[in-house]
Every structure is written in structure tokens, then in C-alpha cells.
Amino acid sequence: MGMVLKKTDKLLFELLRFALDTTGELQGFKEAPSDAQWKVIYELAKRQCVRGVAFSGIKKLPENVRPARALLLRWSLDAEAIAGKNKLMDQEGARLTQIFDGAGSKNAVLKGQANARLYPDVLSRQAGDIDIWVEGGRKAVSELLYKLNLLTPETDDHAYSRHHIHLPENKDGITVEVHFKPASGIPFRNGSLQKFLNEEIRKAEKVPEGFYSPSIKFALVMQMAHLQQHFYSGGLGLRQYMDYLMLLRHSTEGDRSAAVAVMKRLSMMHACGAVMWLLQQVFGLEQGLMLCAPDRRRGETLLKLALAFGNFGQYKSKPKNVFVRWFKDRLQALSWLPFDPVNAIFKELKYWRATISLIPKRIKRRRIAL
Structure with a gap:
């Protein structure tokens, strides 16, 4: 017997599917949720950091199916703030790219803002921080940040982690992690993972937003490794899984085949099967885009955690x-x-x-x- 979902969980899933649909095949809600249900859906979207995307779906609904005016206005203001933050994030990503380009250092924006540009509404994804990879390794990147005055002795307290350096929050409230490794490691096969990522990230291309974005093949492997490591810490919310859906919907058969070949070498297929099941159940992932057979048992574990504890487990x-x-x-x-x-x-x-x-x-x- 599988897990039992609440009616409001299913309604949020349906709304997100509708928001992300570009085929025109989905019609949205057949009947309007009650005012009480809409309030719960809003709170669920807030816990999962998907209010902006959910509002994109609301805008596509007929007026008689939308939330009551007060909640609709509140949600609209949230979506406007999310869009504004995305614009600032893209500008900061482009500014940092220009700085690192000027210093002659290869660089690329990872995850968040690179993912955001794949959404049907590119300003709807709720932004976190900026992750940007810079070549050279820890010592060289640290020295470069000091040289560029992006890091100073007064601001480097607790700045270093195993694979990135935190920069001080800027005047717009944007935080940046400068990666000297494209991703954190995985047990026993970290050398193989880093070798693949370091080779593939050098193929990153400049995008209209003004920064370099890695290939879909890179992102499929790197972000699966990222998801896998977060399973065991605070957990993940629907936003991170939704990002992976966007990667798959923009991938080619060649991207998917190459990514799976790497994941098999790195023993990541348990995680992959679980994510495929979750994406199918929540977002209606198309069969032809799956990287492997969906794993219901493990997938239910991930979905239970996401619904119980929200984005990065912050409601635990x-x-x-x-x-x-x-x-x-x-x-x-x-x-x-x-x-x-x-x-x-x-x-x-x-x-x-x-x-x-x-x-x-x-x-x-x-x-x-x-």
C-alpha cells in the first residue's frame, strides 16, 4: 500500500503541473478549490518555496477558479517580489561573470539561476543564493577573491567550506558561493565524479542573461549528486526536484544517455530511481524522459520528507x-x-x-x- 496524500497536496501538484505545462494539453482545475483549500495550498507552496511557479499556474486559470481576492493579491505581491529578486540575481551573476572573465578565469553559474532560465516563466522560480564555479582550485580561487577585493580579512570568517567560499551578502541581500569544486563529493567515487564535472564544466556557454551556463549533461549528473547528499541531511523540498524536471525537459536523448552512463559508474542509480518516481508522481514526468525505471519504495521516502519538512528541511x-x-x-x-x-x-x-x-x-x- 502506497503513501496517502492529502487532497490539498494533490491540488498543489496539479497546479504546478499546469504552471509548467507548455503543451496546452492540461486544463487546470476542473472545479474551484474552496477558500479554505486555497489557503492551505498557499501555505504548502510557501513551505516548498514554489509560490512564484504556482502563481504562474493561477494566472492561467479562469477567474471563477482562482483564489479569493485577498489571497490572490497577497500571492501576486509574492510573485512580483520573486520576479524582482530573479532580475537582481541575474544582474549579479552577469556582474561576477564580467569580473572573473576580466581576470582571465573560466567560470559558470551553477544550479539556481542556471535552472531558472529553463522555466516557462523565467522569473517565477524562487531564488536562493548564487553558486558560481571559478577554475583554479581552493588556494588559487581564494587568492583571486582577495585580489579582486571580493573577500577581505574582515569578511572571511567561516567563509570556507569543503567546496566553496561564501562571499559577504551584498546591498541587495544576495549571497554568493564561489565554488572551487563544481560540487561536493560522494563516497568512494569522488575522484571520478570531480574528473567528469571538471572536464564537462569547461564546455559552459554564455547565455543571454550574461553568465555562463553548464551543459544539461553536466547539470543532470551534478545536481543528482547534490540531491543525493541532501537526502541525508535536512532533506529537500519540491523546488529542487522541480529544477531537475526542467533539466530533463530540456535534455536530449544523448544528454540523458551520457548522464546515466556516468551515474552508473558512480553508483547513483538508487537515488536516480527514487527521483524519477517522485517527478512522475508530483509533476507528471513523461516516460520518455526518465533516466531509469522509477523506484516507488525509495521515492516515497523522499516525497514524505519533502511534504513533512519543506524546503531543505527548514520546517523540521x-x-x-x-x-x-x-x-x-x-x-x-x-x-x-x-x-x-x-x-x-x-x-x-x-x-x-x-x-x-x-x-x-x-x-x-x-x-x-x-
């Missing part, structure tokens, strides 16, 4: 007691064993290694943390 409540939280986190980690044992075990070993290595420091500071 955490117990106040540190030991209760730690115990629940460990149970959550173990729950991924049937989904992908290699990743689950690797993540847990990595956690214990990091925890044990910090014990002497915590004893010295007389602090207990898990």
Missing part, C-alpha cells in the same frame, strides 16, 4: 534536549540504510570520526556537545 522541529536530539539524529541516519547502505554507513562513520576527534577540545573547554 528539533527537540530542545541535546541528548534527545542526538538520539533522533542517529535513528534518522540509520533509517537510510535500506535506501542506500553505502552512503548511510559512510555518513555515519564520518560523523563519529569528527565527533571523536573533537572530544579532547570539548573536555578542555568543559563543554558537552553531540
Whole structure:
């Protein structure tokens, strides 16, 4: 027996399908949702960071099927703000591209704004931050950011992660992550992943928005790896899966075949099958665009997480007691064993290694943390 969806979940899925349809085959809602249902749909769209796309669907609906005036106005203002943010993001992406081009460094915008331009309404995707890859590796990219005055000793506190450098938020509230690696790693086969990504990203092409966008083949592999790693942390909302739908709808058969060949080498097919099932159930992914057979059992795990905790798991409540939280986190980690044992075990070993290595420091500071 499969998972049971609420009526309002199904209505949001239907609205998003209608918004993203370019064939003219979908007609939207057969009957108008009640005012109470519309309010729930709005809140669901807010939790999933898909209000802009959902509003694109509302604009296509007949007036007698749309939400009540007050909610419609509120939603319209949200969509206008999202469109304005997208314009600022594209401008910032183009500005950074010009700066790095001027310094003679290859670069490309990853994920968010590169994905946004694939949507039927290019200003409807709710933006997060800008991810931009710059060639050269960690040391060279760090030195370049200092040289260009994009990073200073006063602003580099906690700026570095394993694969990118955070820049300070700009005057428009835009945050930027400068990647010295195209993506974070995956267990045991990270070298092969990085080799493929580093070779493929150099084929990025300039797009009308003023920045370089990687190939669809690159994005299919890189973003599946990105999704896979987030399964085990906070989880993902519908926005990230919707991005992947857009990639598939803009892919060629050659793109898909090449991406699958890489994913098989990297043991990513469990994740791939789960994502294909979710995309089919939520967005009506066409059979001919699937990378592999949909995996219902694993796909339901992803959909349950998305609906329960929203975008990047930000609606997940955490117990106040540190030991209760730690115990629940460990149970959550173990729950991924049937989904992908290699990743689950690797993540847990990595956690214990990091925890044990910090014990002497915590004893010295007389602090207990898990």
C-alpha cells in the first residue's frame, strides 16, 4: 500500500503541473478549490518555496477558479517580489561573470539561476543564493577573491567550506558561493565524479542573461549528486526536484544517455530511481524522459520528507534536549540504510570520526556537545 496524500497536496501538484505545462494539453482545475483549500495550498507552496511557479499556474486559470481576492493579491505581491529578486540575481551573476572573465578565469553559474532560465516563466522560480564555479582550485580561487577585493580579512570568517567560499551578502541581500569544486563529493567515487564535472564544466556557454551556463549533461549528473547528499541531511523540498524536471525537459536523448552512463559508474542509480518516481508522481514526468525505471519504495521516502519538512528541511522541529536530539539524529541516519547502505554507513562513520576527534577540545573547554 502506497503513501496517502492529502487532497490539498494533490491540488498543489496539479497546479504546478499546469504552471509548467507548455503543451496546452492540461486544463487546470476542473472545479474551484474552496477558500479554505486555497489557503492551505498557499501555505504548502510557501513551505516548498514554489509560490512564484504556482502563481504562474493561477494566472492561467479562469477567474471563477482562482483564489479569493485577498489571497490572490497577497500571492501576486509574492510573485512580483520573486520576479524582482530573479532580475537582481541575474544582474549579479552577469556582474561576477564580467569580473572573473576580466581576470582571465573560466567560470559558470551553477544550479539556481542556471535552472531558472529553463522555466516557462523565467522569473517565477524562487531564488536562493548564487553558486558560481571559478577554475583554479581552493588556494588559487581564494587568492583571486582577495585580489579582486571580493573577500577581505574582515569578511572571511567561516567563509570556507569543503567546496566553496561564501562571499559577504551584498546591498541587495544576495549571497554568493564561489565554488572551487563544481560540487561536493560522494563516497568512494569522488575522484571520478570531480574528473567528469571538471572536464564537462569547461564546455559552459554564455547565455543571454550574461553568465555562463553548464551543459544539461553536466547539470543532470551534478545536481543528482547534490540531491543525493541532501537526502541525508535536512532533506529537500519540491523546488529542487522541480529544477531537475526542467533539466530533463530540456535534455536530449544523448544528454540523458551520457548522464546515466556516468551515474552508473558512480553508483547513483538508487537515488536516480527514487527521483524519477517522485517527478512522475508530483509533476507528471513523461516516460520518455526518465533516466531509469522509477523506484516507488525509495521515492516515497523522499516525497514524505519533502511534504513533512519543506524546503531543505527548514520546517523540521528539533527537540530542545541535546541528548534527545542526538538520539533522533542517529535513528534518522540509520533509517537510510535500506535506501542506500553505502552512503548511510559512510555518513555515519564520518560523523563519529569528527565527533571523536573533537572530544579532547570539548573536555578542555568543559563543554558537552553531540
